Amino acid sequence: MKKAGIIVGAFFVILIAAVSGFLLLNFNRSSQAVSDFSGEPLQITGNVEATETDVNVKIPGRVASINVEEGQEVTAGQTIAVMEAENIEAKSNQVKAVLDLAKVTYNRLSQLYNEGVLPQQKLDMARADLRQAQAGYDEVMSYINDSTVKAPVAGVITSKSVERGEMVSSGMPLVTITNMQDVWVNLKVRESAINQYRVGVKVPVQVIGVPHKIYNGEVTFIAAKPSYATERAIQEKGEKDMVAFQVKIKLDNSDNLLRPGMTAEVNLKP
Structure with a gap:
């Protein structure tokens, strides 16, 4: 009988320890989740973007010649295409x-x-x-x-929409020219971290496609109003939307290593 009582007592001790551990684990997870949601993130991911210019045809008709290819560098005033x-x-x-x-x-x-x-x-x-x-x-x-379509700006042909002999309508884009020297990182920064940014402030930027280099970016634009909600409200819990603001960080691409669409990580000081 005494032995049975010892076994029962040990069972309750183990049960209490298991319940306590479970509650402690969930408490830590809950605390971590609240910290991640309300705290300011140290790293934000965005994408590299560049100024793009569509070159449109002003008159309808057939394309007599198209004088550029994708990836080709062009200068302002260079002939892109000729219409019949x-x-x-x-x-x-x-x-x-x-x-x-x-x-x-x-x-x-x-x-x-x-x-x-x-x-x-x-x-x-x-x-x-x-x-x-x-x-x-x-x-x-x-x-x-x-009828002679010329490049309005200098840059690289990143898109070509027509070929020789095709019929085009007025206003149709023939090619897209991207200025690889006018690049920036476009971020969506949630409101809990937006006050870490100021126009003119320098921030380190790591581009995934250029792992050996840290770019010294400059904040050039912070949206005055949010663009969308990054986390939707759960009405039953009475939570509110967490909104995001657009932030642009200018980068120096004099080494021509950056390309539009590359993933960039912006590291902030805590």
Whole structure:
């Protein structure tokens, strides 16, 4: 009987120890979860981005030639593509002839007017005809100039949407030019950590694709309002949304190692 009592007592001791350990473990987990949620994170992950410019065609028609390839570096003003403009070039000869005739007619009538043998009305009509001919010629020449598509900025061709012989509509992008020297890290920083950032402050940035280098980034932009909720509220518990703010950190890419889309880690001081 005494032996049975000892066994029962030992069982209760073990049970109490197990329950205590379980409660302590859950308490520690709960404390850690609260700390992770409300504390300020030491490391935030974002992505490298760069300024991109779409090069659009101004006139509809067929692509006569496309003069660049993806990955190619281009300079501002370099010819990207040429649109077919045979019909409009033929028309340019016609409107040029009309303009030349209008100029000759106006000059001749202007001389007669100065000699006093031509009424003002006739000269005004000749002047109107000249202006109309000039406007028609300028319109055709503008169309011809727009048939040659040039790069508005310098950079690298990162996207090519058309090939030679394809039909395109007005406003359609032909290529995308990325300025690899204008790069930054785009972060979504939750509100519990946003006050660690100030515009102009330098922060260390580690880019996963460039493991041997730590970039000295500069905060250039902090959004005035949040962009979205990073953690949604659980209504039953009365919790609130944890929102995030956009932060941009400028990086120096003079070594041309950074590429848009790369993963970056920003380390903050606690």
